[in-house]
Amino acid sequence: MNEEIGTVISGLESPSPSSVDFVVTSGVIHRGMFVELDYSEGTMICLVNDVVKTNRYFERAESVKEFESQGKKLFEQFPTEEWEFLIAKTRPLGVFSKKLVKRPSFPPSPGTKVKIADNKHLEQFLGFDLETGLELGKVEYHDLDVKLNLSSLLKKHLAVLALSGGGKSYLMSVLFEELLERNQEQGRIATVVLDPHGEYSSFAEPAEQGKKDFSSKTNLVKAEKVKIGVPKLSIGILSGIIPGLSSAQKRDLGRIISNLNVEMRRGLGAFDLKDVQTAIAGDKDMKENTKIALLGWISHLEELKLFSKADSPSISDLVEPGKLTIIDLSNIINVKKKQIIVSYFAQRLFYDRRKKLLPPFLLVLEEAHQFIPERAGKDTAIAKGIMRTIAREGRKFGASLCLVSQRPIQLDTTALSQCNTKIILRITNPYDLDHVAKSAEALDRRSLDMITSLRVGEALIVGEAVSFPVFFKVREKKSQDSKHEVSLEDAGRRFEESKKQNEEEAKEFL
Ligand SMILES: Nc1ncnc2c1ncn2[C@@H]1O[C@H](COP(=O)(O)OP(=O)(O)OP(=O)(O)O)[C@@H](O)[C@H]1O
Ligand SMILES: [Mg+2]
Known part of the structure; x- marks a missing residue:
């Protein structure tokens, strides 16, 4: 008692x-x-x-x-x-x-x-799931594990919101560990994380002593090495990548691609963007101005050096139940290229899952406001359409989305409101707080006040996964820390050391 x-x-x-x-x-x-x-x-x-x-x-x-x-x-x-x-x-x-x-x-x-x-x-x-729930931490002030049912947490999408440094990525690592440790009987899904800063690559590296090794369950993809196979591009995917296509242009480009696909199946081999260009240029039925526009779009895509005759790596090899796939986008500077890669992966995941070619999955979008912004220009909104589609329809197919963001107010309201569970860590900005309050009806004024006084590693979960909002302390992670996070002091020392070395080398050379 x-x-x-x-x-x-x-x-x-x-x-x-x-x-x-x-x-x-x-x-x-x-x-x-x-x-x-x-x-x-x-x-x-x-x-x-x-x-x-x-x-x-x-x-x-x-x-x-x-x-x-x-x-x-x-x-x-x-x-x-x-x-x-x-x-x-x-x-x-x-x-x-x-x-x-x-x-x-x-x-x-x-x-x-x-x-x-x-x-x-x-x-x-x-509403905790004691048998097979995901253990994310402990209820504050009660010695009680927070164990959340996989379906209720993820099926209708999750949003993880906090100011920068609030502990979002730490919490995501804890969630990944839980997903990777599940066995077949417990029911497991594939996890794919789109990682703009290369924060999660340590999952793919052998663990240092005392830390749990997840490297055998992790696939790391460096986005700069990704090639998108042109034959796999349906007109739906292409119009996601080229946002400005008119319906006439779509129709003509669709026809060209499907003709090339028919030829490929006849044994003429896979095709790339150059072949698409040639086919457009030689097409007799297309209006001249459509031709010019399409050739312009295609040569623009060609410049990104992203397309090829086949997907590399192949998405079906990457996405497996109980495994984590990290798409490391940290070396991609071109915004458009980054958006196209994200959009392509999301589309392939969604459409292939719909055809049951892939296992059910969780797609994690770090810096989600970059890919699903509330207000966006042409180049920054390429991925928005497919993300909204997954947010709206994904739950019917086992395609779940997790949006991670430090700027909730810049995040598309439609997508955010589709996230039926929210984990909120420290937020102090009143505008962000207001936005969060509007998207989570279960929160009262006092709970909102408590969010501003949360410390790093403390969180509030609200929505589908729990019957009532619960404050909890995120558990300690078992995997190793990212080796990629460098302190300002270290970064400063490294810079000066390498500068000194360069100067000495130059002197020796003279
Ligand atoms: N639950 C926790 N226990 C211990 N340390 C934590 C916890 N959560 C976060 N930290 C530490 O706080 C720092 C910031 O955390 P983290 O990188 O997860 O923040 P973030 O919200 O992802 O920030 P950003 O928006 O900049 O990506 C890290 O050094 C991390 O190790
Ligand atoms: Mg982070």
């Missing part, structure tokens, strides 16, 4: 079905804790959303000032300590009876004893 910590008090507005205050009689209480109390229909579970101290002796500012300005101290003269009380303000979340949760419709009585919530009650109440 859990210890008794307080007693419900009677105030102006509490107890009510939506607010219950209690005075703490023993032990410690923190904002974010869960408490329970006996209730006519079962056990009522409440979330402590504020803790205040009161003391009658110090209530009236004028008396305190009057007294203390005479050089006397109130606490020396009166038993003030005995009159200091800790009042916890709570929000009743539900009433729990025989595994069913109901909304409270009338208040508990003043005088009811309050206990710290029992872990057994709490895990059922919050």
Whole structure:
């Protein structure tokens, strides 16, 4: 049995079905804790959303000032300590009876004893999956593992939001570990992460001592080596890559590509963009201005040096259940090229999954606001269409999206609102906070206030994966830290050392 910590008090507005205050009689209480109390229909579970101290002796500012300005101290003269009380303000979340949760419709009585919530009650109440759930951390102030059901967390998409340095990538590493450690019986999916800064490459490297090795379960793809096979480009994919195509241009380009595909199947071999150009140039049915426009588009794509006769590496070889595929985009500077690679991978994943050629997957988009921006120019929105499609339709096919961003306000509202679970780490910017509040109805004002005071590694999860918003502490990761994150000091030292070396070499040369 859990210890008794307080007693419900009677105030102006509490107890009510939506607010219950209690005075703490023993032990410690923190904002974010869960408490329970006996209730006519079962056990009522409440979330402590504020803790205040009161003391009658110090209530009236004028008396305190009057007294203390005479050089006397109130606490020396009166038993003030005995009159200091800790009042916890709570929000009743539900009433729990025989595994069913109901909304409270009338208040508990003043005088009811309050206990710290029992872990057994709490895990059922919050909707954790104890058997095969993904263990992301511990519920704050309760020794209770946060174990989230794979489907409820990912099926209807996930968003991970926090300011820069809030611990998003750390949390993602923890999630990857959980996904990689699942076995076939537990049901596992493939994970693909689009990694703009090369933060996750350490998963592909042999682990240093004391760290868990995931290298045999990780495929690392350097985006600069990626080649996109032109025969695999459907007109749907192409119009995603070339955003400005008119419907007439689409029709003609589609015809050219499908003719080339027919010829390829007849044994004439795979084709690339040069062959597409030749076919367009020699086509008799196409209008001259369509020709000019299409040839312009194609030669523009050709300049990116990204297309070839076949996919390399092949996507079906990369994406496997229980494995992590990292597409490291850190060496791609050209924005358009980066967008095309992201868009192509997302399209192939989605369409091939729809045809059941690939296992169910989670596609993780770091810096999601770069690829699904709320407002975007032509080159920066190439990937937006397919990402929106996955966000809208993916759940029917086992295609899940995880959007990771430090700028929620720059993130497309439509895509964000399709993310039915949100994990929010520290956010202080009021605009971002407001945006998050609008996209997560379950959050009340006090929970929002708590987000601004989260420390690194503390998170709030809200949405499909949990029955109620839960604050939790992200567990320690088992994989090694990214070796690619360099401190400013180290970067400075390296720069000066290499500069000195260059100078010495130049001197020797002279
Ligand atoms: N749960 C945690 N436990 C311990 N350290 C953590 C935790 N979360 C984050 N950190 C540390 O805090 C720092 C920032 O974390 P991280 O890189 O995950 O932030 P981020 O939100 O991804 O930032 P950015 O937006 O810049 O990518 C890292 O050094 C990381 O090791
Ligand atoms: Mg990060």
